[in-house]
Amino acid sequence: MHTHLCHHAVGVPMDLARRAVELGLTEIGISEHNPMPSDDFDDWRMYASKLGEYLDAIDAARQAYPQLRIRAGLEVDYLPGYETWIQDLAGRHDWDYFIGSVHYVEGGWDIDNPKRLGEWRSRRAFDVWRQYFDRLTAAASSGLFQTIGHPDLPKKFCFVPAEDCTPLFDTFLHAAAQHGVAIEINTAGLRKECKEMYPAPNFLRLARKRGVRLTFGSDAHQPGEVAMNFTDALQLARDCGYDETVRFEKRAVTALPLNGRVDAP
Numbered sequence: 001m002h003t004h005l006c007h008h009a010v011g012v013p014m015d016l017a018r019r020a021v022e023l024g025l026t027e028i029g030i031s032e033h034n035p036m037p038s039d040d041f042d043d044w045r046m047y048a049s050k051l052g053e054y055l056d057a058i059d060a061a062r063q064a065y066p067q068l069r070i071r072a073g074l075e076v077d078y079l080p081g082y083e084t085w086i087q088d089l090a091g092r093h094d095w096d097y098f099i100g101s102v103h104y105v106e107g108g109w110d111i112d113n114p115k116r117l118g119e120w121r122s123r124r125a126f127d128v129w130r131q132y133f134d135r136l137t138a139a140a141s142s143g144l145f146q147t148i149g150h151p152d153l154p155k156k157f158c159f160v161p162a163e164d165c166t167p168l169f170d171t172f173l174h175a176a177a178q179h180g181v182a183i184e185i186n187t188a189g190l191r192k193e194c195k196e197m198y199p200a201p202n203f204l205r206l207a208r209k210r211g212v213r214l215t216f217g218s219d220a221h222q223p224g225e226v227a228m229n230f231t232d233a234l235q236l237a238r239d240c241g242y243d244e245t246v247r248f249e250k251r252a253v254t255a256l257p258l259n260g261r262v263d264a265p
């Protein structure tokens, strides 16, 4: 979940926590878009100078809502060549988890940015998907992340290749399984043009078959989106054969059965 510090979300951790308590959740995770070495990298992430404010805001929410476990993380962009920077970020706090996400493919294009939608029309969809999954596989193999965000993000604007992408998914999922990295069901896809959670059911069934662990994310960019569509997400997980999820504390993973309510209206 995100906060106002990334410049395209609304609210502070206190607001997210208040909403979570209203919904009866017992644990949430906040994972702002990571800073880059230079603040002008793009216009949709937290500045490095705001890390302290971010962590203080999470602590304030923990104090106000002691009944709620609040995990502190980052959603970190994986780009080749930034590994040292990501390790630097990892060393700045005792984080609970890092979500590794790929938004950028070759040419410095953030494929999910609505302002750069035109790029999709100048490239073959399959080339974009292949580049994306090459990077996602490298992210899963990097040892830098506990879980991988919105794993089939390229479908966001419905530029889906005619070619079969299953081999791309499978290469990534093998790497995730081998390195003990989880993936998430991210319900934000339902709020985008693709109108489908990330990842698609076929992808998730394959993930289950490969033994890849699962987390749940709303990718909330405002308090009203906390745990949005989690009932549907839980159903999707069960339909695809999952009977457990995982949680993170100080980057250690614990499994728990999917027998409770992971629910929101």
Ligand SMILES: [Zn+2]
Pocket (backbone or CB within 6 Å): 002, 006, 008, 033, 221
């Ligand atoms: Zn965002």
Ligand SMILES: [Zn+2]
Pocket (backbone or CB within 6 Å): 075, 101, 103, 149, 150
């Ligand atoms: Zn993302």
